[in-house]
Amino acid sequence: MAASALMDTFDRLRKSSVTALVGYALLGLVGVWLVGNFVQDPREFIQVGLIGLTTGLIFGLVALGYTLVYGILQLINFAHGDVFALSGLVASTMIVSWLGLERDASVLAILGGMLLTLIVIMALFAVVNTTIEFVAYRRLRRAPRLAALITAVGMSFIVQNISLAMYDVNVRSVPSFIPRSEAFALGGISVSWNKLAIVVITLPVLALLTWFVTSTKQGKAMRAVAQDTEASAMMGINVNRTISVTFAIAGALAGAAAIVYLLQFNMRYDTGFELGLIAFTAAVLGGIGNLSGAVLGALVIGFVQAFNEGLTWYTPGSDWTRSIVFGILIAILVFRPEGLLGERTPEGA
Amino acid sequence: MNAVQDRLRSYGPWALLPVALIALGALYPQYGESLGDLWLVGDFIPSVNSMVIMIVFTMMAVGLNMVVGYAGLLDLGYVAFYAAGAYTAAWFASQQFDQWTFHFGSVGISEEVPGIHLSLWLVLIIAGIFTALAGILIGLPTLRLRGDYLAIVTLGFGEIIPQVVRNGDNVFGFDLTHGTFGISPIDSPGFGSIGESLGLPLSYQQSFERAQWFYWTALALLLVTIFCSVRLRDSRLGRAWIAIREDETAAAAMGIPLMRTKTWAYAIGAFFGGVAGAFYASFKSGAFPADFYFNISVFLLCMVILGGMGSIWGVVLGGMILGYLNVEGLATIGSEVQGLPAPGGFLWDDWDWFEPTKFQFGIYGVIIVLMMLLRPEGLIPERRHKIELELGVADTPFYDTQHEAADTDREPKND
Numbered sequence: 001m002a003a004s005a006l007m008d009t010f011d012r013l014r015k016s017s018v019t020a021l022v023g024y025a026l027l028g029l030v031g032v033w034l035v036g037n038f039v040q041d042p043r044e045f046i047q048v049g050l051i052g053l054t055t056g057l058i059f060g061l062v063a064l065g066y067t068l069v070y071g072i073l074q075l076i077n078f079a080h081g082d083v084f085a086l087s088g089l090v091a092s093t094m095i096v097s098w099l100g101l102e103r104d105a106s107v108l109a110i111l112g113g114m115l116l117t118l119i120v121i122m123a124l125f126a127v128v129n130t131t132i133e134f135v136a137y138r139r140l141r142r143a144p145r146l147a148a149l150i151t152a153v154g155m156s157f158i159v160q161n162i163s164l165a166m167y168d169v170n171v172r173s174v175p176s177f178i179p180r181s182e183a184f185a186l187g188g189i190s191v192s193w194n195k196l197a198i199v200v201i202t203l204p205v206l207a208l209l210t211w212f213v214t215s216t217k218q219g220k221a222m223r224a225v226a227q228d229t230e231a232s233a234m235m236g237i238n239v240n241r242t243i244s245v246t247f248a249i250a251g252a253l254a255g256a257a258a259i260v261y262l263l264q265f266n267m268r269y270d271t272g273f274e275l276g277l278i279a280f281t282a283a284v285l286g287g288i289g290n291l292s293g294a295v296l297g298a299l300v301i302g303f304v305q306a307f308n309e310g311l312t313w314y315t316p317g318s319d320w321t322r323s324i325v326f327g328i329l330i331a332i333l334v335f336r337p338e339g340l341l342g343e344r345t346p347e348g349a
Numbered sequence: 350m351n352a353v354q355d356r357l358r359s360y361g362p363w364a365l366l367p368v369a370l371i372a373l374g375a376l377y378p379q380y381g382e383s384l385g386d387l388w389l390v391g392d393f394i395p396s397v398n399s400m401v402i403m404i405v406f407t408m409m410a411v412g413l414n415m416v417v418g419y420a421g422l423l424d425l426g427y428v429a430f431y432a433a434g435a436y437t438a439a440w441f442a443s444q445q446f447d448q449w450t451f452h453f454g455s456v457g458i459s460e461e462v463p464g465i466h467l468s469l470w471l472v473l474i475i476a477g478i479f480t481a482l483a484g485i486l487i488g489l490p491t492l493r494l495r496g497d498y499l500a501i502v503t504l505g506f507g508e509i510i511p512q513v514v515r516n517g518d519n520v521f522g523f524d525l526t527h528g529t530f531g532i533s534p535i536d537s538p539g540f541g542s543i544g545e546s547l548g549l550p551l552s553y554q555q556s557f558e559r560a561q562w563f564y565w566t567a568l569a570l571l572l573v574t575i576f577c578s579v580r581l582r583d584s585r586l587g588r589a590w591i592a593i594r595e596d597e598t599a600a601a602a603m604g605i606p607l608m609r610t611k612t613w614a615y616a617i618g619a620f621f622g623g624v625a626g627a628f629y630a631s632f633k634s635g636a637f638p639a640d641f642y643f644n645i646s647v648f649l650l651c652m653v654i655l656g657g658m659g660s661i662w663g664v665v666l667g668g669m670i671l672g673y674l675n676v677e678g679l680a681t682i683g684s685e686v687q688g689l690p691a692p693g694g695f696l697w698d699d700w701d702w703f704e705p706t707k708f709q710f711g712i713y714g715v716i717i718v719l720m721m722l723l724r725p726e727g728l729i730p731e732r733r734h735k736i737e738l739e740l741g742v743a744d745t746p747f748y749d750t751q752h753e754a755a756d757t758d759r760e761p762k763n764d
């Protein structure tokens with residue numbers, strides 16, 4: 001049969017070094033493309049790179065939510081992207097309707113309001129995400145893994161439709177009270193205030209998360225449960241509470257990511273689905289279960305998206321962004337399934 | 350033949366049930382319309398046209414069931430196969446490639462019409478084979494991956510293919526898919542002039558009973574799919590699929606070639622998705638990129654889960670129920686409820702908020718979650734799968750992303 005012959009050929013291909021060669025050839029092509037674009041217009045290249053950096057950071061916050069949950073439960077939490085979208089929509093209501101922040105409000109009011117929103121939304125969606133785990137996933141912990149995964153797909157649709165019920169199909173945004181004007185310029189490359197704000201909000205959140213996971217007792221418990229659930233239970237770690245905490249952190253990160261996202265883009269009830277897929281790709285790219293891997297993968301995806309949409313020299317353009325991102329996902333799983341920073345085990349932060 | 354008789358005898362009078370159901374189904378165009386006059390339930394009776402769509406989606410669900418239910422490979426990108434089938438029909442039975450004119454067995458159109466026009470019966474088979482090949486191509490690099498990675502990769506393909514279709518109007522200057530406009534019209538099946546002399550329609554499109562001919566064809570295709578599905582389940586290949594689903598390591602130890610068996614599951618599941626997609630494209634007389642989105646994959650998965658993974662009759666039941674809700678049911682329920690008097694007072698003054706069609710995917714999500722939590726074996730459970738869910742299985746797969754494929758002496762993982 002032709003199919004069998006095809007399969008045999010593929011088996012042989014895989015065992016040989018041809019796959020590796022193809023992988024390196026692909027990487028080389030991307031390198032040539034990047035260098036070519038840089039030579040064409042270095043200033044534009046760096047400007048586009050900055051866009052990539054900021055979107056990459058937003059992806060990173062969402063990707064961390066996927067990777068944290070995957071690390072501990074080996075579950076792709078499909079609902080995470082939709083939790084992100086819902087938190088952003090609620091945040092837009094809070095900023096626009098409850099706090100009534102305007103573009104021309106005083107700097108102090110804007111800073112205070114944003115900080116308040118950040119705290120409230122992060123806390124609220126920590127609770128929401130924990131509730132989702134409690135209602136839908138906890139009972140399936142001993143079930144076949146497909147069951148939990150399918151449930152996660154179902155939860156994703158439920159959360160998305162909650163957003164739809166609350167906000168209809170309208171696009172939501174917040175007033176651009178963080179101006180898009182130039183904050184400072186470095187050698188002809190301008191950095192706008194809202195991009196700066198994204199970096200200023202994201203980096204402390206990442207630092208806080210790293211500190212929490214590496215230095216606190218609860219963070220150590222998380223890593224222990226990720227490594228071996230049974231052994232950590234025997235050591236007296238409350239596994240259920242640890243999993244709840246993980247979901248809480250993931251929800252809080254989604255909330256933070258959504259607010260940062262709102263500073264630059266509009267949101268709709270279905271924003272989270274696609275962004276969630278991209279963020280998940282980022283997590284896999286970096287090595288799922290690995291925290292710094294998720295951020296690195298997200299930055300790579302952010303750059304890829306920005307370069308694809310912003311550069312001009314032999315660039316496919318925004319029509320193909322989704323295909324390229326998923327193409328990367330498939331290529332990673334074929335050529336280097338453990339991800340960029342992944343080790344041979346899925347555990348460990 | 351004796352074996353068949355023995356088996357039929359062991360079922361007793363129940364063996365008549367499928368026969369009665371098929372007869373009831375085949376006669377639907379005759380009595381379906383008069384059911385609409387019934388008191389109370391009349392409004393909820395689906396039209397023959399809706400039945401065609403329900404049957405096509407059920408057929409896809411039965412195909413998906415071979416991948417998800419039998420082999421246990423979660424495929425979240427089945428819509429890609431539906432798209433591949435629909436576009437194959439569009440390529441071989443429309444005016445898309447009007448730079449060439451080629452007719453072979455086409456019915457109901459003049460010989461001068463440009464484009465490739467093959468007989469739609471042939472196109473259905475071509476679509477199935479083309480889609481099966483696509484399934485193999487998607488499967489080869491990805492089927493080694495662990496279950497959840499496989500899900501996400503298939504999802505990726507399910508997202509890539511619609512985008513490729515949407516942007517495919519200028520592949521190095523060649524219009525492959527006609528972009529966002531889609532390809533339309535697509536030829537319809539028919540029996541040509543030979544059939545006409547036997548009282549069969551020359552072309553469904555030009556027949557006065559278009560709906561009922563499409564209906565009977567859809568029903569026949571569904572029955573063929575169900576038949577293949579039953580026979581495959583009991584075949585060597587089908588038993589290998591189920592063995593893999595239950596315990597990959599043990600199956601491999603028993604000498605089942607994992608990759609090959611899984612790829613066959615993909616190819617055969619894809620085949621039926623392609624045939625159904627091509628037939629549906631012909632029924633709608635068009636293939637449009639907007640039809641192929643992720644939600645369709647989940648919708649089909651929901652049919653499989655509602656009915657019972659691995660259970661053919663369950664999937665048929667689940668497919669018909671959800672297909673009905675999708676095509677007509679939710680809209681009918683919505684308009685019926687909106688016709689009721691509102692409770693008023695503390696409660697609501699009108700029913701404007703009640704829009705089941707708008708929230709249909711939320712409803713499917715609720716169905717999925719509730720089924721998984723409360724009755725994971727489905728409405729009509731497959732016996733073996735039910736035991737599996739009750740007792741639990743060693744669910745660590747043989748191949749996974751962390752351990753390379755050659756790693757046959759893997760240590761058992763205790764999670």
